[in-house]
Structure formats: C-alpha cells, structure tokens
Amino acid sequence: MSQPETDQDMPLVQHLIEMRDRLLRSLLVVLVIFCGLFYFANDIYTYVSAPLHSLLPENSSMIATDVASPFLTPFKLTFFLALFAAMPFVLYQIWGFISPALYSNEKRLAIPILISSIVLFYAGMAFAYYVVFPIIFKFFTSVGPEGVTVMTDISSYLNFVLKLFFAFGLAFEIPIVTIILIATGVTDANKLATKRPYVIVCCFVLGMLLTPPDVISQSLLALPMWMLFEIGILFGRLISKSEDAREA
Structure with missing residues (x-):
C-alpha cells in the first residue's frame, strides 16, 4: 500500500x-x-x-x-x-x-x-x-x-x-455515504440491497423528523432519499468492479 x-x-x-x-x-x-x-x-x-x-x-x-x-x-x-x-x-x-x-x-x-x-x-x-x-x-x-x-x-x-434547505441538502448526501461504506469495506452493495425495506422505513422516519409535521413534505424528502440510496448502491457496485479489475 x-x-x-x-x-x-x-x-x-x-x-x-x-x-x-x-x-x-x-x-x-x-x-x-x-x-x-x-x-x-x-x-x-x-x-x-x-x-x-x-x-x-x-x-x-x-x-x-x-x-x-x-x-x-x-x-x-x-x-x-x-x-x-x-x-x-x-x-x-x-x-x-x-x-x-x-x-x-x-x-x-x-x-x-x-x-x-x-x-x-x-x-x-x-x-x-x-x-x-x-x-x-x-x-x-x-x-x-x-x-x-x-x-x-x-x-x-x-x-x-x-430547515428544509438543510434537510434536503443533507439527504442528497446519501449516495456519498453509501459509496464510502462500500469503498471502505464496511459492507458491500449486495448486503445493502438486502436492507432495502429497513432503509425505506428509515427514510420516512427521517423525513418525519427533519421536515415539518405534514405528510407531503415528509414524503417529498423520504422518496428522494430512497432513490438516492439506490443510486449509491449502483455507483458502489461500479467502484467495486473497477477495484476488482485493477487488482486482477
């Protein structure tokens, strides 16, 4: 190294x-x-x-x-x-x-x-x-x-x-967190994918905590968080494949 x-x-x-x-x-x-x-x-x-x-x-x-x-x-x-x-x-x-x-x-x-x-x-x-x-x-x-x-x-x-600016700005960092977890070996994309139901629940809980108490703003934060989690898994898989190819 x-x-x-x-x-x-x-x-x-x-x-x-x-x-x-x-x-x-x-x-x-x-x-x-x-x-x-x-x-x-x-x-x-x-x-x-x-x-x-x-x-x-x-x-x-x-x-x-x-x-x-x-x-x-x-x-x-x-x-x-x-x-x-x-x-x-x-x-x-x-x-x-x-x-x-x-x-x-x-x-x-x-x-x-x-x-x-x-x-x-x-x-x-x-x-x-x-x-x-x-x-x-x-x-x-x-x-x-x-x-x-x-x-x-x-x-x-x-x-x-x-409050909403901070909430959505931080929520959009989910792909970065996902990629870091995969790239550092803490977990892998397949394991994260199996946790999808728990992630969806967590997204709605965070949406409830980070936004005003109404269903619309909670959903408008939770759904993008879920989509960003999926994007993070996708890029995490690409990074893992490139690292495997480099080591080979």
Missing part, C-alpha cells in the same frame, strides 16, 4: 496552528462574501420568499411581528447564504488539513467524493426550492379554514425554509 505524503509526524502545536489558520481563512471568506451580499439582503429575501408570496391570497402579504425582524431576518438569510456559497472553500481547507495523512489510493476516492458532496448538497437545496416549496406552500395556503387570511411572519418563514 502506498504511504501518505508525509511520514514525519508534525508536533501537536503545529497541527493546532495550521487548523487555526485554515479556520481563520474560512471565516474570512465567509465574511467577505457576506459583505458583498448584504447590500442585496432584501432582494435575496424576496427571491427566497417568492414560492410562498406568489401563492398568497389577494390583498395578503407577509408580516413582521418583531420590531427588529425587518433587519435581522434578511441579515440572517444573507449570512447563511454566504456560508453556503463559501462551502467549497471551507471543504477545501478541511481537505488541505487532512490530505497529508491519506494514502494515494484514498485520495483518488476522496477527491471525487468531496466534489460530489458539494454538488449534491447544492442540488438538494435547489430541489427543495424549485420542487418542494411550490407543492407544500400551495397545499398549506389552500387548506386553511374559511375566513382565515394567510399572513406569514417573515422570521418564521425563514426558519422554516432554512
């Missing part, structure tokens, strides 16, 4: 200094992106709230129930957007910190996984915004009792959509 790039052990203090430097770089990048986006904070919030705002009844609008909400809510959204946008750089810093301890064959697998995890997290957020939000907001705004006007608080709305 090939050896890591650096066989010489670094002192603990040196590791801590390097970790501090990489953390500071990551925070600086998040701050720079935040400063660049803050001027457009209200426009960003308008864009994020569009799936609900477009479905509100005529003469209805979103409201702010707290005095500071009109400022703090777009501020909070802009910060999280800056964090999401900086995620590739943050993960690159993490990669730079741990890569010297990895073997060359581990690096060949780690780099595609790192890139794929970023793409899949963004894909999960996009799926939530463009597919899930219109469906669940249309349902919520259409089932209210007669005489009740829908006027959602902007802070409550932001907390709701951030």
Whole structure:
C-alpha cells in the first residue's frame, strides 16, 4: 500500500496552528462574501420568499411581528447564504488539513467524493426550492379554514425554509455515504440491497423528523432519499468492479 505524503509526524502545536489558520481563512471568506451580499439582503429575501408570496391570497402579504425582524431576518438569510456559497472553500481547507495523512489510493476516492458532496448538497437545496416549496406552500395556503387570511411572519418563514434547505441538502448526501461504506469495506452493495425495506422505513422516519409535521413534505424528502440510496448502491457496485479489475 502506498504511504501518505508525509511520514514525519508534525508536533501537536503545529497541527493546532495550521487548523487555526485554515479556520481563520474560512471565516474570512465567509465574511467577505457576506459583505458583498448584504447590500442585496432584501432582494435575496424576496427571491427566497417568492414560492410562498406568489401563492398568497389577494390583498395578503407577509408580516413582521418583531420590531427588529425587518433587519435581522434578511441579515440572517444573507449570512447563511454566504456560508453556503463559501462551502467549497471551507471543504477545501478541511481537505488541505487532512490530505497529508491519506494514502494515494484514498485520495483518488476522496477527491471525487468531496466534489460530489458539494454538488449534491447544492442540488438538494435547489430541489427543495424549485420542487418542494411550490407543492407544500400551495397545499398549506389552500387548506386553511374559511375566513382565515394567510399572513406569514417573515422570521418564521425563514426558519422554516432554512430547515428544509438543510434537510434536503443533507439527504442528497446519501449516495456519498453509501459509496464510502462500500469503498471502505464496511459492507458491500449486495448486503445493502438486502436492507432495502429497513432503509425505506428509515427514510420516512427521517423525513418525519427533519421536515415539518405534514405528510407531503415528509414524503417529498423520504422518496428522494430512497432513490438516492439506490443510486449509491449502483455507483458502489461500479467502484467495486473497477477495484476488482485493477487488482486482477
């Protein structure tokens, strides 16, 4: 087996200094992106709230129930957007910190996984915004009792959509977890396939825990999680076959 790039052990203090430097770089990048986006904070919030705002009844609008909400809510959204946008750089810093301890064959697998995890997290957020939000907001705004006007608080709305963004972003990482389990030898694709009924149940349980308490959003998270699990098994089999062919 090939050896890591650096066989010489670094002192603990040196590791801590390097970790501090990489953390500071990551925070600086998040701050720079935040400063660049803050001027457009209200426009960003308008864009994020569009799936609900477009479905509100005529003469209805979103409201702010707290005095500071009109400022703090777009501020909070802009910060999280800056964090999401900086995620590739943050993960690159993490990669730079741990890569010297990895073997060359581990690096060949780690780099595609790192890139794929970023793409899949963004894909999960996009799926939530463009597919899930219109469906669940249309349902919520259409089932209210007669005489009740829908006027959602902007802070409550932001907390709701951030929760869904995180839930779907993390759910879309399932193929990565599956591939890692297969590639590291913890299990194999055939064994995972036999656990399919348990995985489906777990997907719906996680959908219940990670989404608001309604059947639609739970199903819209659970079904993609199941499909992504199947995709992970497929790619895990391909990786296993390529490794077997390389060893042969």
